[in-house]
Amino acid sequence: MVSDTHGDKQILRMIAKQQQPDADGYFYCGDSELPADDEIFETYQPVTGNMDFDPAFPLTRTADFPGLKVFMTHGHRFNVNWTLDVLIQAGREAHADLVLFGHTHQLGVEQHDHMIVLNPGSISQPRGEFAPLHGTYATVDFDDKTITVQFHTRDGQVVDKLTRTFTR
Structure with a gap:
């Protein structure tokens, strides 16, 4: 998943085609500054951010994978600059295993209670x-017992010290 490109469409192409070509899903957490019908969103499932002005973007999105339910939003309408409580409640209401958001950069x-x-x-x-990493995106691997999150730099390198595995 990727967020807050602010017009940098090329990095989205690079992640999908060169760095993570075998992902089961590509999620975009808002602030692309692109139109909702841009061809990049044939690959990525987007939500609207506070810098996206096309009303065709949804505010939230859910996706189901075998054994994992994802809830995604940008976060600007969920008060994420101050607390995650509203976002966590929305994730619970969606029965999500994984909640994705952006906005804070x-x-x-x-x-939180088995929800990542x-x-x-x-x-x-x-x-x-x-910030000294010069931009990051994340990948998630999961099975019925764990969810593992890895953060990657713009050039696709895994930031090992940030890798986290959670018990479900």
Whole structure:
């Protein structure tokens, strides 16, 4: 999953085609600044961000994989700059195993009652402690017992010290 490219469509192509070509799903957590009918969204499942002005983008999205339910939003309408409580409640109401969001431009992952809440960070305009990585995206692997999150730099390198495996 990727978030907050702010017009950098080329990085989305690169991630999908060169760095993560075998993913089961590609999620875009908002702020592309592209139209909803852009061809890149034939690959990525997007939601709207506060810098997306095409009303065709959905505010939230859910996706089901065998053994995993995903809930995604950008986060600007869920108060994520101040608390994750509203987002966590929305994830619970969606019966999600994995909640994806962006907006803050800061990567992070944590577990709440067996639900993983994940912000991949901004691939183009990172902020916070991990801004020196110059942009990140995340991948998720799961089975019936664990969910593993890896953060990657723009060139696809795994940031090993940030890898987390959670028990389901």
